[in-house]
Each structure stands twice: as C-alpha cells, then as structure tokens.
Amino acid sequence: MVRLLEAAERYAELGYRVFPCADGLNPAPLTRHGFKDASCDPEQIASWWGQFPSACIGLAADGLLVIDVDGENNPWLTPERAIELSVAPTARTPRGGWHYVFRKPAGSAWRCTVGQLAAQVDTRTDGGYIVVAPSRRPDGTYHWIAGSELDVPSDRLPPPPDWLTAQLDQLGPTSPPIQAAIGNSDANPIPAGQRNGTLIRLAGSMRRVGMSKAEIIAALTQVNRDRCVPSLSPVEVDRIAGNVTRYAPDQVATAIAENHWEQLVSASGAIEPLAFEAITSQQLDDNQYELEYLINGILVRGQPGVIAGPKKTLKTNISIDLALSLASGGRFLGHFAADKEVRVGLMSGESGAATIQETARRIAVAKQGRLRDFTNVLWSFAVPQLGKAEQVQALERFITTHRLEVLILDPTYLMMLGLADQAGNLFVVGAFLKSLGDIAQATGCTPLLCHHLKKSIADPYEPAELENIAWAGFQEFVRQWVLLNRRARYDPDQGGHHELWMSVGGSAGHSGLWGLNIEEGTRQELAGRRWQVEVISAFEAHHERITAASEAADDRKQLVHEAKLERQRHAVLSALEKFPAGETSRVIRDTAGVGARAIQAVLDTLVQEGKVVTCKLQKNKREELGYQLPAGGGPGGP
Numbered sequence: 001m002v003r004l005l006e007a008a009e010r011y012a013e014l015g016y017r018v019f020p021c022a023d024g025l026n027p028a029p030l031t032r033h034g035f036k037d038a039s040c041d042p043e044q045i046a047s048w049w050g051q052f053p054s055a056c057i058g059l060a061a062d063g064l065l066v067i068d069v070d071g072e073n074n075p076w077l078t079p080e081r082a083i084e085l086s087v088a089p090t091a092r093t094p095r096g097g098w099h100y101v102f103r104k105p106a107g108s109a110w111r112c113t114v115g116q117l118a119a120q121v122d123t124r125t126d127g128g129y130i131v132v133a134p135s136r137r138p139d140g141t142y143h144w145i146a147g148s149e150l151d152v153p154s155d156r157l158p159p160p161p162d163w164l165t166a167q168l169d170q171l172g173p174t175s176p177p178i179q180a181a182i183g184n185s186d187a188n189p190i191p192a193g194q195r196n197g198t199l200i201r202l203a204g205s206m207r208r209v210g211m212s213k214a215e216i217i218a219a220l221t222q223v224n225r226d227r228c229v230p231s232l233s234p235v236e237v238d239r240i241a242g243n244v245t246r247y248a249p250d251q252v253a254t255a256i257a258e259n260h261w262e263q264l265v266s267a268s269g270a271i272e273p274l275a276f277e278a279i280t281s282q283q284l285d286d287n288q289y290e291l292e293y294l295i296n297g298i299l300v301r302g303q304p305g306v307i308a309g310p311k312k313t314l315k316t317n318i319s320i321d322l323a324l325s326l327a328s329g330g331r332f333l334g335h336f337a338a339d340k341e342v343r344v345g346l347m348s349g350e351s352g353a354a355t356i357q358e359t360a361r362r363i364a365v366a367k368q369g370r371l372r373d374f375t376n377v378l379w380s381f382a383v384p385q386l387g388k389a390e391q392v393q394a395l396e397r398f399i400t401t402h403r404l405e406v407l408i409l410d411p412t413y414l415m416m417l418g419l420a421d422q423a424g425n426l427f428v429v430g431a432f433l434k435s436l437g438d439i440a441q442a443t444g445c446t447p448l449l450c451h452h453l454k455k456s457i458a459d460p461y462e463p464a465e466l467e468n469i470a471w472a473g474f475q476e477f478v479r480q481w482v483l484l485n486r487r488a489r490y491d492p493d494q495g496g497h498h499e500l501w502m503s504v505g506g507s508a509g510h511s512g513l514w515g516l517n518i519e520e521g522t523r524q525e526l527a528g529r530r531w532q533v534e535v536i537s538a539f540e541a542h543h544e545r546i547t548a549a550s551e552a553a554d555d556r557k558q559l560v561h562e563a564k565l566e567r568q569r570h571a572v573l574s575a576l577e578k579f580p581a582g583e584t585s586r587v588i589r590d591t592a593g594v595g596a597r598a599i600q601a602v603l604d605t606l607v608q609e610g611k612v613v614t615c616k617l618q619k620n621k622r623e624e625l626g627y628q629l630p631a632g633g634g635p636g637g638p
Contacts, residue, residue, distance in 0.1 A: 005049040007134055008057050012040040013456040015153045017062065019129075020048045020055035025138055027056040027131045035060050035129040056135035056142075063154045065102045065110065066124040067117075067164070072096040076118035079206055079219030084161045086205050087425055089150040091133055094140030099130055101150055103157035110168050117167060145208065147426025147472050151454070158421055195228045199237065203244040205427050213245040291508050294326060294406065294446070295338050300480055300508045301405070301446055304437060308451045308469050309484030310460070313500055314518065315450045316351050318484065319408050321363050321531070322448075326406055327376035330367055333516065335535040342405040343376050345398070349383035349414045356381070358529070366531040378402045383409055386432040387418040392439065399443045410450035429473035437477065449478070453485070461487055461545075463501040463513055463538075480506030487515060487545055496520030496529070501541065515541025568594050568602050573611065573629070582615040582628030603627055 008018045017038035021027035030052055031037035038060040039045065049055060067085060069077050070093075077085075077098065091099040097120075104110065104125055112128040115121065124130050132150065133142040144150060160168070190198050199220050206216045220237050279287070292301040299305065299322075307322075309315050318333070325332040329341040348356055356379065357371075364371040380398070384391040399407060409415060415432070422428040440447050453468045464483035466475055487499040498518040505511040517534040521527060536544070575592035576583070583591075589599040606612035610630070617626035 003134060004053070004055065004057060005046065007132075008045050008049060009042055011057065011059060011132065011150070012042060012045055014151070015040065016150075017060040018045060019058045019060070020052045021058040021131055021135070023054050023056050023135070023137060027058070027135065027137060029058060029129075030055055038129070054136075056131045056137065057133075058129045059132045061112075061124040061128045061130060062126050063104050064125060064157070065104045065108075065160055065168075066128075066130050067098075067100040067102070067160075068093075068122040068124060068130065069098040069100075070095070070120035070122075074118075074120055076121050079211060079215055080222070082211065083202060083205055083219070084163075086145075086148065086208075087158050087422065087428075088148070088160075089157070089424070090145045090148040091150075092143055092145065094137050094142065099132075099142075101130075101157060102160040103154055105159050105165070108165075108168070110171075113171060116171050123168070147208075147430075147476075148424075152424050153456075156421060156424070190223075190227045195224075195232055196236070196240065199223065199228075199232070199240050200244065201427055201431060203240055207244050207247060208249055210249045213241050216241040216245065293339060293510075294342060295322075295332050295336050297510045297512060298332060298336050298482070298504055299326075299406075299446075299448075300506060300510070302440075302444065303446065303479035303506065303508065304440055304477060305446070305448045305480040305482070305506070306451050306469065306474060306478045307408075307448060307482045307484070308453055309464065309500075310453050310455070310457075310486070312490045312498075313484040313486060314498060315484060316348065316356075316410055317359055317363070317520075317531070318482075319346065319348075319410055319448070319450055320356070320360050321533075323377050323406075323408055324360070324363055324367060324374050327374050328367065328369070333533045333535055334366070335533070341376055343378075343403050345378045345380065345402060345404040345407045346410070347380040347383050347407070348410045349381065350411050353381050359531075362529055363531045366533075378404065383411075383415050385417060386415045386435050392435045396439045396443060399439065399445045404443075404445050406446045406448065408448045408450065412449045412451040423471040426472040426476070429471055430477070433473055433477045449474075453483075457485075461485070461489070463503045465503070466505065480504075480508065480510075487541060488548065495522040495525070499541075499544075502535075513538040515544065565602070568592070568598055569606060572599070572602050572606065576612065576627065576629045579628065582617055582626035584617065584619065584624055584626055588627060 011018050017040055019035060019038040020030045022030055029035060029037075031048070035058060038058065074097075085098075085100040089101040091101075093099060110123065110125050112125055113123045117123065131142055133144050135142045159165070202223060203216050203220060206219060211219075217238060220241060221234070224231050224237050293299065294301050307315055307319055322332055323344045323346045324330070325336075325338050326342050326344045329338050331337055346356075351359075360379075361371045364374060384395040386392060398404075416423075416429070419428060419432070436447055436449075439445070451474065452470050453464055454470045457464070457468055462485070464485040466481060466483070468483070469475055469478075469481075481504070483501075483503040483505075485501045485503075487501055490498070496519060498516070498520070500516040500518065502514045502516050504513075515536040515538065517536065519530065519532040521530045523529060571592040571594055572588060575588050578591060579587070585599055585603055588594075588603070589596060592599075594602060603612060607614060607627070612627050613630045615626045615628050617624045
C-alpha cells in the first residue's frame, strides 16, 4: 500500500500529524496512545505503515475545525450551508457523509462535539482526529472532492464562516437554535451584468457536491430573491439549474476549469440552449486535424500553458529566451528549434524595466543579435488584474492591437490579487483563469503563465511534476507545461551558475526531461553578465548529480580527516610541554590521548616540520628514543 504511505508522508510534509488506524468498519488507532502518538516524523511514519501497510490514515485535528456531517441527505446541510462550507477542503466519507476542514481561529475554546450542532453533525478539533483519504474501509473509501483537496498547511486554510463561528461559540448544555446560513438582507448584492455568471458558479459548486436540479433551483431562487439587483426571472433561474445539471457531479470541476460554461451566457446575459454537433466516422477519418508546434516538442499553438518553478529557477529569464526565440524563429535555449517567426508579447509586473532590459540584451547577444532587431516582441511592465472586467477587456485589446500569437504573463500571482486566502478553491481560481481562457479562444493567442510550485516538495532537487504546481485549477486549465527545478542548491559563491531540471509535457502528447547548465556570470567579472546555456540529457544530468554528490562526500571526508590530524598534532605538542627533557612515544601517546596507530605518524610529521626533535633517553638502565620540543617550541610551533 505504497499510496497510503505516500499520502501519510504528504500530510506530514504539510505539517499535519498522522498515525495509523485499523482498516475495519471502526478505524480505531493502532498506536499505544491513540492520536496522542500522531507524528510528522517521516521515519516513524514509514515504520508504522511498514508494520500496517493497509492502515487508514488518522490525522490529529490540532489547530483545525472539522465539521463531520453524516448521512447522504442530512437536513442540516442545506444548499446555503453546502455552498459556504465548500470553500474549505472537502471530503466524502465511505457512507456518503462529508468532512469540511477549516482553520481553527486563534483564541477559540471549541471542543470536539457529537450531535450538538445538529443530529449526525459532529465537530473535531484539538484533542480529536479524523480519517483522511485515500483510506479504505470495507464499506468504501475516503476521498477528497476534486479541486478541494487538503493540500495546504493549516495556517492557509480558510476560517469557518461567521454563522458557524457564532453557533460554536454558543454551544453549551443547551445549544441555540440553528439559523439559516445565507438568504438574508445583509448578504452582498449581485448587480446586473454579474447575476448570470454568479448564479452559474453557485450552481456549479452545488452540482459538484451532488445536489439535484430541484435542490439547486430552490437555493438559486433564494439567492436571486435576496441578492440579485434586479432579480432575474424564474425562467432564467430554471435554465441555469438545468444547464448545470447536465453535467455529472464528478465532471463539474473539470467543466469549470476547462471553460465549458462559455455557452451558457450570451452577450445580453440570457441563457442560451446548448447544442451539440456530430460528425460521422468517415468524416472523422477524412478530416485533417494537425497540431502546430511553435517549438518542436515544447510548445503547441493555441493551448494555454505554464512555465512553473520555485524561486531561483530563472523563470523570467527563460521566458525572455522563449520570447526572443519565437520572435526570430531561432532556437529556444540554443537547442530547441522554433518552426517560424511569430508575434510575441511579454508582460512582466515583478522584475522591473531595468532588469528586463539587461536580461533581454544579453540573451539577444547570445542569439547573435541586438535586442532592437527582435521586432516581433512587444514588452509591457504591467500585468492585468484578471478579476476586473475593464482590465480583462484591455488585455484583449492589447492582444488584438499588436496581433499577438503568444502572450507570456509573469508572474501569475500579481494577476490574481483578489484571491486572498482562496488559492486552494478551484471555483474561485477557475473564475480568474476562465477570463484568460475566454480571451485565448476569442483571439487565437496562446497564453503562457509564469507561476510557482508548491513549497513542500519531498525532494526539492528532483524534476518537478505537474501535481507540484501551486494553487487549485491550474492543472485543469493548462494544456502544456515547462516545469523548472534546481538540480543542486544555489551557491552564491559560484556567481551566476545554475543547474536546473526542465520537464516538458502537454495534452498533445509531447514530453521530455532535460538538464540545463546556465552560466550568467556576475557584474564584478571583467566580461560582465552573459547568457550561456547548455542543454544535456536527463541521463547526463543524473550522472552529473551523482558525480557531484560523490565528490562532495570525498571532500567532506578529507576535511574531517584533516581536522582530526590537526587535533592530534595540537594534543601531542601540548603533551610535550609537560616533558621538557623529552619522553617516549608511548608516554606521549597516553598523555595526548592519541591512538596507538596514529601517534608515530603524527610524531614523524612534526619532526619533519621541525616542530619536534628527537632525543636519547635513559629508561630502566637502557637508552631509548625520545621526543621533545625544540628550544623556544610550543603547541603553536617555533
């Protein structure tokens, strides 16, 4: 059950303490002290699952608030509550229940409860635990809802909604009556122009958790009545629910991320009926469907992509190399051929104009040109806010005005400042990405996002994988990717030397793994900064890494050996101070605490260096060889 062990290790990397539980109908702890033994120690976790390979994963709820709702149709879980609770990581239990995982606010004195919020609604917090995916019991499996996985540390989880906080604060011998979650006059209004889109997203979140059309209509009707200004007609609400429920619950996350909703709202805001077209098998066989590669094996036209990596992986520099290569029909990183010249835009809101200029100039020189000669590249030092309609419209005008075929946007986080703590929510992130997807489809431009990876990667110097991309929604949105990671820790002393992994892939079927050795130099060097890239095979990269690790180990051994010798030399010289008339090697050895095998070599070396001299000693009426400090000698030497 390697998957269970890997999952347990992943939770521990995020800071959650785990422990093994029985895989029966009652997943009781298998450790001596139950959840109190929970640990983040990878060796302890490996030992537990080595002993209990099929054990369920128990997760201590310290610092968390988990709402545990039992039953497929629990009346407490109204549509309104389901919407508000689904902002948190959400799991299904084997019997059809729900786990909603929130951050416990500082200072709250909540306790674990059973049935106090409502019948079959429990809470787990400090002093309690839950069983988490992919644990399996005889009656089924625990699993996270797609896009709502527990994949961030506890301090990045959302807090519980205000209405739930109020109820938990009031829990006592007699719990207060349960109040409605939303649907009151204090809710935020939804103005004209946003009503259809907002209701579609709400309907999508409800459908994702398995709600029926009738349930969704009831919830949307309440939201429409209380929040839409002016209210939509009942016919429009019914059409929204009908269109969304055409998707099965497990298809909704993909539908939102892949922009399937675009046909649901017309320019006037009215719901349009879906229409599906079909072709015959003969037409499918006869038609010519061809993928157009902008860079062979790396980049396909018309498919959104991402250039992702942690800090110090040269995402911006490599993006500039890509832009200049596409614009000139040259070779990306001096290795991968671009098929033809295309118009490229690069929008960078982080590095600043001076840095972009300096970097672009030296990369242009590496491509045997001057920056001014790369006329197919347009530069901008601002990025759009994808959550603001006027900026999205301005971005579309920017693309069409300059006839851009590829647009590189760096960095992603500056385009999504409205996310706050919702980066793990697929529906919130999906709304931002959808606006970019709409523009790509309308203009035919290929968007490439510069983004970052999750911080908690098991081995930070191994090739990155698609699942390492941070934030919800990105894996579903992008259709091709260039993932960067370091092969070795960045060493400032080496001055602009970088050893990277570059992993490439896409839904078109291309994939590959290479090593990049990049020399940038420093401003202090006589030759100045530069851009020299060597692309090597994955085999060569692995071999270099193994060789470097072996050499580093040898260097460490040599340093340890030299330090040991220095300690022995000092100990012998200090011991000789006690015997100004000299002593035998045996007495010096015992006084200095140096091993019998090492003492003679140390003495011989010191004699060769002139820091110790030999002498004749009378011992037991016989002459023996002795050693003493020369006149004026000492532990520091003459």
